Amino acid sequence: MENCSVCGKELKSFIEIDGKKICPECFVCAGCGKSIAEEKYQNKDGKNYCQSCLKDMAPKCKICGKTIEGPVKKLGNDHYHPECLKCCEC
Numbered sequence: 485m486e487n488c489s490v491c492g493k494e495l496k497s498f499i500e501i502d503g504k505k506i507c508p509e510c511f512v513c514a515g516c517g518k519s520i521a522e523e524k525y526q527n528k529d530g531k532n533y534c535q536s537c538l539k540d541m542a543p544k545c546k547i548c549g550k551t552i553e554g555p556v557k558k559l560g561n562d563h564y565h566p567e568c569l570k571c572c573e574c
């Protein structure tokens with residue numbers, strides 16, 4: 485019998501992540517701690533996050549304040565839409 489590599493309990497059902505077997509309850513979002521066993525998740529910097537946390541982490545445009553999906557222009561620590569940045573330059 486194998487044990488969960490997070491909580492150490494015996495595995496009845498498991499998910500395999502990076503060669504480690506863990507129980508579904510232990511497979512949680514690194515941001516909010518919600519179980520993401522049944523959800524879409526994405527690996528970011530070696531951690532798994534749920535969709536809503538990923539949305540919160542997405543860069544926001546400093547000019548229009550909207551989340552940037554797609555190409556991001558970076559200036560220092562600030563993020564901009566390429567379109568928004570253009571208006572400022574001219």
Ligand SMILES: [Zn+2]
Nearest residue numbers: 488491507510
């Ligand atoms: Zn576990």
Ligand SMILES: [Zn+2]
Nearest residue numbers: 513516534537
């Ligand atoms: Zn989350």
Ligand SMILES: [Zn+2]
Nearest residue numbers: 545548565568
């Ligand atoms: Zn913008």
